[in-house]
Amino acid sequence: EAVVSTQSTGFRTVDVDAYDEDNYEDDARDTGDSGAAEVTERANQVRGLLNQLKTKEALKMALKNPPVGNKDASVKEQNYETVVSVLKSFKAADIDAAVADLDMVEIDILMKYLYKGFTCSPDKAASLLQWHEKVVAKGGLGSIVRVMVDRKGI
């Protein structure tokens, strides 16, 4: 008959990597990004600008200070919704002018939100792809690379 071990197999569930002192830990850098209050305030301001049909200003405001370091997923979610609400409000013909107004840092943030959109909102893929084309025209492959190497996630 088969040999049965009489010893405990608990050792198999030990996470040996946790004991490795050479283990690399990504340090939590203080990136000075926004907390829940700022995100809510921004959502209100953006809504106000959209009501006044100031879409370009709304976009710049929405892309300010994303809550990258924030551990609260709902805060990140809220900011994402703010950005999406702005993207939705644009007519296709106006995207070019809006993207032209953005600097490289804003381009990178927008690109991160676009990729988040591809994952979280696949139903919006068509309009996101329109934005993607315009943002790549300005930000190039470099802005896509920076989405890929980003460790914190937006």
Next chain:
Amino acid sequence: VSTQSTGSSGINAEYGEFQTFQLLSICYFDPEHNWWVSKHIKKPIRSTILCVDWHPSNHLVAIGSCDFKCRVFCSALKELGDKPQTSNWMPKLNKFGTLLAEFDTNNGWVHGVQFSPSGNQLAWVAHDSSVNVVNSANLTKVHTVLTSNLPYSCLLWMSENSFSAAGFNYCPDLYTVTADGVTFTAKMDVKKEKSGGGAAMSAMARFQKLDVQGQSETGGTTVDTTHENCITEIRALSRNPATGAVSKFSTSGKDGRLVIWNFDALSSSLGGLKI
């Protein structure tokens, strides 16, 4: 534990260094025992070192590593009678292995790092497609360019005010440095478009494309740069000893090509580009 790369300092043939996982070894030749001795710098390096460069004085060394940081250490060896000077990098004399500066601006592995000809400036390129420069007169201000191309893997200072970076975009790019920052100046591979490719590709051309570019489809994405794959190294071939300006440099890449560039000739075709 494998050796990532080696280098030797310019001035003095007694030095060498090699990098391994998380460790920088500064080696010197001990004539008394007829062997090379290595001294290690380990703290606070948290991951594999990808690139190394000596300061012109030999007493400082800069590294870029996979923990996304660029660091400068003191490498003065009292065993060799080194008498380091204080400088903006090292305001007071420190011992071997002291961390003098740490730059944490990147989200990507630091692929290439180099001191400028005077040693006063330090530039590095990282996998987040960025190019970074810092002047030792103001170590808190790192000038960064978030480029729109694929990441660079290597760089070479062409003069005190400009450097060339090359990598996954297959082309050496020239950047200029001023007191205000660093800006992209020009792509240095100015070439006419290659003809050919397309459906009727010969078997030989197909094999070459697979070998050199790593691509098997015949639908022509012809490459219009001299290099057909990532450039991995860039080195100066001739440098003016008085000004430190480079007139010729070479690049080598994953396409197996070694290309020699005549910078003086390039400047005229790029419209009077000055470095």
